[in-house]
Amino acid sequence: MATMTPKERVKRFFKREPVDEMPxxxxxxxVTVQAIDKMGIRFAQVHGSAEYLAGSAITGAEMFGFDGVVVPYDMCTVPEALGRGVSLYEDAEGILYPTVPSKWATLDEVDMPGDLNVIFEKARMPVVDEALKILVSHDGGRLAVGGWVLGPFTMAGQLIELDVLLKGLKKDKDRVEGFLARMTDLVIAVAKHYEDLGVDYVNIREMGSGTDLLSPRMWKTLIKPNLEKVFSALNAPKINHICGSTDLIIEMMNDCGADAVSVDQKNNVAESRQKLGNDALILGNFDPYGTLVQMAPSEVDGVIQKCIDDGVDAVWPGCDIWPDVKEENMKAYVQAVRKYGKEPTPAVGRV
Amino acid sequence: MGKEERREELLKELHEGVVEFEEDQVKEAAQKVLDEGFNAYDAVMNGLAAGMEEVGELYDQQEYFVPELLMCADALYAGLDILQPHITLEDLGDKPKGQVVIGTVQGDVHDIGKNIIKMMFEVAGFTVHDLGRDVPLEKFVEEQLRTDSEIVALSAMMTTTMMGMEKVIKMIKEKNPDVAIMLGGAPVTSDTADLFGADGYAESAGNAVQEAIKMISRLREMQNK
Structure with missing residues (x-):
């Protein structure tokens, strides 16, 4: 039987202290369609309202038995606050995540405020703050609350055209490095702001930097130093998350100063565990779309069991859960985490 | 130097210029091809595209990554801009190659893979109608009808937008069952499109680029038969 509250469980987990079961x-x-439907709203409406954001997170956590809640759901809140707009696709049928419609076309067009704190008053940033406050105080602070920010490189890719950025890494290195340094300051400002609001952990999602796109060498010289700066500036438990191919960079990822690394299904976790040793907190690594949307419910259990057998300390989806999940699959996922998560994992014991 | 020897030399300059992403070298070699009376189509297929094929191999070997691929593509375009106006119908087998509607579906603002695939069609002599990115689904259908294109190429880099591709396939098939539909980088014939459905999507920009380059290779094989 569970003896800890979800928040206690997650807090102890990140300190590598024994927990009663895997969080x-x-x-x-x-966020899932089941939660959104229960609230009687549409996905496109969720992103602009603190009540909808917090409400859908709490509803989903209570429906399926999650220990934690995370907002916002889209990656445009900061770019929007910097004047890049947002496409919410309110008229599209089905689910589409918001995107950034007007990135800066060149480095010359970049126009960042001198005082980064002004962005917290703009666009949907206050909505996210309000949602986090609701989550932090919900039910006496029972649930663990996660904040997240894109990593400097991925944030850069949300603000200027990706091909300008990628080619610039080779052809316009000094200016791109300068831009990435400003992105690093931006990421730190936002992450610290969420720390101040009382989140229990901060996930830095440097998603676009895996070796599908960049060489390990480029990762080492352009991505790693900026992530090190971000993690050294933060206090809350912090996670270094990268999706896509990470086998070639997992050791460098673990060396950036975060409390945990998070990877997706492309990572060979059994090998990563060997490389990083038993002290490293590894989170991952199932394919949320394949497992929760496409598979038969009976297949989910085996996927979760494999993550744990391979050596993760907590089962994390490799990315956002695609909202249109099958309810049975979600239940099977949580059940399997509870079932196989009773035993100690490499880095975290059991009480 | 014999004419054949000189041809080989220029092809090599184009090829190497693409691989080493030396735009100026490619431009100079392309201009020399024209000035010295060599065949422009030969230079595109056996110089530029052959270079891109090697770039694909370097990518597979994890020596090149996406930044390098983008720069190689720029070098290829620099040559294509000069050579393409001089490609004749005769080069293409006496009939135009056909038309393609291309774009990334609504909800997706990533167009690196799409742009590489577009380049592949241009290399092959197709007329490309590029709808850009974040394109509402109906637009693909409208543009196909307007241009009577034989191929509609849909690109989605993210899992989350591939659902849109499935809808577009249905919409196009209802109006015009003979249109060939390509998803991401994977080619699909009109017979297998339904079967292929949403499975032919690229998982990442890297994969899409890889697929696109493989298609250039296949195309070159076909041309050389």
Whole structure:
């Protein structure tokens, strides 16, 4: 029987202190259509309202038994506050995540405020703050609350055209490095702001930096130093999350100063565990779309069991949960985490 | 130097210029191809595209990554801009190659893979109608009808937008069952499109680029038969 509250469980987990069972949570969005339908709203409406954001997170956590809640769900809140707009797709049928419609076309067009704190008053930033406050105080602070920010490189890719950024890494290195340094300050400002609001952990999602796109060498010289700066500036338990191919960079990822690394299904976790040793907190690594949307419910158990057998300390989806999940699959996922998560994992014991 | 020897030399300059992403070298070699009376189509297929094929191999070997691929593509375009106006119908087998509607579906603002696939069609002599990115689904259908294109190429880099591709396939098939539909980087014939459904999507920009380059290779094989 569970003896800890979800928040206690997650807090102890990140300190590598023994827990009663594996916490079931994520550092990415876990909003589902079941939660949204229950609230009688549409996905496109969720992003602009603190009540809807917090409400859908809490409803989903209570429906399926998650230990943690995470907002916001889209990656445009900061770019929007910097004047890049947002496409919410309110008229589209089905579910579409918001996107950034007007990125800066060149480095010359970049126009960042001198005082980064002004962005917290703009666009939907106050909505996210309000939602986090609701989550932190909900039910006497029972649930673990996660905040997240894109990593400097991924944030850069949300603000200027990706091909300008990628080619610039080779052809315009000094200016791109300068831009990434400003992105690093931006990421730190936002992450610290969420720390101040009382989140229990901060996930830095440097999603676009895996070796599908960048060489390990480029990762080492352009991504790692900025992530090190971010993690050294933060106090809350912090996670270094990268999706896509990470086998070649997992050791460098673990060396950036975060409390945990999070990877997706492309990572060979059994090998990563060997490389990093038993002290490293590893989170991952199932394919949320394949497992929760496409598979038969009976197949989910085996996927979760494999993550644990391979050596994760907590089962995390490799990305945001795609909201249109099958309810039975979600239940099977949480059940399997509870079932196989009773035993100690490499880095975290059991009480 | 014999004419054949000189041809080989220029092809090599184009090829190497693409691989080493030396835009100026590619431009100079392309201009020399024209000035010295060599065949422009030969230079595109056996110089530029052959270079891109090697770039694909370097990517597979994890020597090149996406930044390098983008720069190689820029070098290829620099040559294509010069050579393409001089490609004749005769080069293409006496009939135009056909038309393609291309774009990334609504909800997706990533267009690196799409742009590489577009380049592949241009290399092959197709007329490309590029709808850009974040394109509402109906637009693909409208543009196909307007241009009577034989191929509609849909690109989605993210899992979350591939659902949109499935809808577009249905909409196009209802109006015009003979249109060939390509998803991401994977080619699909009109017979297998339904079967293929949403499975032919690229998982990441890297994969899409890889697929697109493989298609250039396949195309070159076909041309050389």
């Amino acid at each position: 079931c949570f994520s550092g990415m969005g876990t």
